[in-house]
Amino acid sequence: MLEPKSKRFNELVFRSQNICEFALESEELTAIMHRAYDNVMVEMEALKAKRKGTSSLSHEDANLESVNELQSPPRVRTRGRPKNRLGSKLDK
Numbered sequence: 001m002l003e004p005k006s007k008r009f010n011e012l013v014f015r016s017q018n019i020c021e022f023a024l025e026s027e028e029l030t031a032i033m034h035r036a037y038d039n040v041m042v043e044m045e046a047l048k049a050k051r052k053g054t055s056s057l058s059h060e061d062a063n064l065e066s067v068n069e070l071q072s073p074p075r076v077r078t079r080g081r082p083k084n085r086l087g088s089k090l091d092k
Contacts, residue, residue: 019033020033
């Protein structure tokens with residue numbers, strides 16, 4: 001069973017994908033979606049500010065990169081160039 005936060009995230013992603021697919025049908029629908037998104041962000045910022053006294057939500061924060069960070073495991077960085085385990089052609 002998913003944790004409540006993960007479940008909410010998955011439900012939001014599913015619903016937003018459906019909405020975005022519908023909004024792509026025309027420029028008018030896309031414009032409506034942008035206005036609705038702006039209104040929702042303002043309302044969520046106001047609620048978060050009311051609860052915590054400060055708010056960190058903004059359009060810049062709500063981008064694809066931050067969504068990918070939530071969905072993807074952290075990247076493990078390697079040091080230097082990876083070793084060729086098969087050996088070079090010159091060695092053979």
